[in-house]
Amino acid sequence: MESMLNKLKSTVTKVTADVTSAVMGNPVTREFDVGRHIASGGNALAWKIFNGTKKSTKQEVAVFVFDKKLIDKYQKFEKDQIIDSLKRGVQQLTRLRHPRLLTVQHPLEESRDCLAFCTEPVCASLANVLGSWDNLPSPLPADIKEYKLYDVETKYGLLQVSEGLSFLHSSVKMVHGNITPENIILNKSGAWKIMGFDFCIQSTNPSEQEPKFPCKEWDPNLPSLCLPNPEYLAPEYILSVSCETASDMYSLGAVTYAVFNKGKPIFEVNKQDIYKSFSRQLDQLSRLNSSTLQNIPEEVRDHVKLLLNVAPAVRPDADQMTKIPFFDDVGAMTLQYFDSLFQRDNLQKSQFFKGLPKVLPKLPKRVIIQRILPCLTSEFVNPDMVPFVLPNVLLIAEECTKEEYVRLILPDLGPVFKQQEPIQILLIFLQKMDLLLTKTPPDEIKNSVLPMVYRALEAPSIQIQELCLNIIPTFANLIDYPSMKNSLIPRIKNACLQTSSLAVRVNSLVCLGKILEYLDKWFVLDDILPFLQQIPSKEPAVLMGILG
Incomplete structure (x- = not known):
């Protein structure tokens, strides 16, 4: 046991030391606490990604850290080139704001040992999820090792990247220049976000004219971190030193191929002889056959083939890609609707939530918990929406384990238990x-769930009283005896004596009759029988109830 504790202590110390040595002294640590090393991302997976929290607000963030020790082997002027390239990428990302780009929460800070900046909370890079584990902690985090991309996530993820590219190409007049799995980040809720603007190219023409993108010649003498990943680069970059928005679309095709081929790129590139490599690739691309693309779903195969076309003019643009039938998937469209929920009015939302129970069974559980549940529970602040959202949350609760229910759902249900309106x-x-009653812990049942039943028995609405009296016998066996005897029975008796409704009086008696088996004999003799004599009305139905 002691050796186990020492081992754990040394692991924790090592992790803490690892974080501290890299980030210590960086101005980011003044405002943010840096936690566990969880992932890696960016060009060549050079950025380590840590969990973090903002000290003042306890808001969750991700902290991206580039440890300068990684480039110790280079000359001073090469180190400067690398740092400048990385800085440029983060500064561009900080300037751009769009739901499909990674959101920067704190700009880049530099210290002697590292570069660091903070973003929205993230889960991993697409490259990590597809099996590229460079710059990750050891042992490998289980959630990355076991991460499985579901079809609905892949479809919606590729759609999100297409939408991000559409924004860059149409609105910003910019070519990203390095769309790769390393530069696609999965945020905490699983959305795919673009980062890595180290090699982006802005149009040199005024905005109303046809965009023109200046392209630099590939320089094999530069450090690898100062070059985009050639395995996802369009052939025209290397062979004709030209690029346009269609060059990013080639990269999207190459990323799509990798996603459906366990992270393996369509071509391995020999970086020593890149021109020869790309000439051979050009030849293979012009003879691209179905067997090369066999792992890609049939309904998107032709589009991928067009994206990987040698001629840039043939490739679909980002806007056209967002409209292909492949993305008209009920799951992907549901996730897309959730992402645009803040733009909808209450009527549109209520219609959507009414139809959601038909869709939920078709979606994987992790996607529901990661993507859909937080969106649903965030609607609890809007009382008018609760009747439409609550059935979906309880449907998800049915599929959760007791532990998941207590951790993920119960905290948000607490305030809803106390809401009296709408009825x-x-x-x-x-x-x-x-x-x-089966999934809530006993303390919470006593403090939140049963008081709700008591409120229903005392409600002014006859309909609610009746429903409550009809339902109580179905879960009476789950109620603890003291609550039954001291809180529930007195309220049922009260409902029976105080009401002016015959139906409530009869239902009170029927309800009592059904739960007698859970009461001890003396309590029935001392409490229930004398109560029956106090009932004021003598209608046949009431007499039948008393006799029953």
Whole structure:
């Protein structure tokens, strides 16, 4: 046991030392606490990605750190070239704002040992998820090792990258220049975001004219971090020293190929003799056959073939790619709708939430928990939406383990349990009472769930009282005896004596009759029987109930 503890202690110390040595002294640490090393990303996976939190607000972030020790082997002037290239990439990303680009929360800071900046919370880079594990901690984080991309995530992810490129090409008049799995980051909720603007090219023409992109010749003498990844680079960069927005579309085709081929690029490039490599690649591209693309889904295969075409003019543009039928998938469209939820009014949202129970069973559980559940629970602040959102949240709860329910769903349900308006909230909870009582911990049942049942028995609405009385017997076996005896029974008796509704009175008696088996004999003799004599009305239905 002691050796185990020492081992754990040394691991924790090593991780802390690793973070501290790299980031210590960087101005980022004044405002942010840096946590665990979780992933790597950016060109050649050179950036280590850590969990972090903002000290003042406790807001979650990701901290990207480039450790200068990585480039110790280079000459001073080469080191400067590398640092300048990395800085340029982050500064461009900081300037650009779009839902499909990685959001920077704190700009780049430099210290003697590292570069660092903060972004929205992230999960990993696409390259990590596809099996490229450079610059990752050892042992490898289990969530990266076991990460499985589902079809719906791949479809929607590629659509998100296409939308990001459409923004860059049309609105910013910019070529990204290095679209690769390393530069596609999966944020905490699984959305695909573009980063890595180290080699982006801005149009030199005024905005109203046809964009013109100046292109530099490939220089094999530069350090590899000062060059884009040639395995995803369009052939015209190397062979005719030219580029345009269609060059990024070739890279998108190469990324699509890699996603469906376990991260393997379509061509291996010999960086020592790049021109020969690309001439051979050009030849293979002009004879691209179906067997090379066999792992790519049939409905997108032809589009990928067009993206990988030697002639830039033949490749579809980013806007055309966003409209292909491959992305008209019910799951992908559902995720897309969630991303645009803030633009919708209550009527549109309510229609969408009503149809959601039909879609949820078709989606993988991790995608539901990671992408959909946080969007649903964020709607709880809007009381009018709760009756439409709550059935979906409880449907997800049914598929969760008890531990997942307590960790992911219960904290958000707490305030909803206390809401009295609109009245449908109470009805929905009453209909799902067996779920709540089997998955909620005893303390929380006592403090939140049962008080809701008591409120329903005391509600002014006859309909709610009736529903509650009808449902109580179905979960009575799950209620602890003291609560039953001291809180529930007195309220049922009260409902029976105080009401002016015959239906409520009869249902109170029927309800009591059904839960008698959970009460001890003396309590029935001392408490229930004397109560029956106090019932004021003598209608046949009530007498039948009393006799029953």
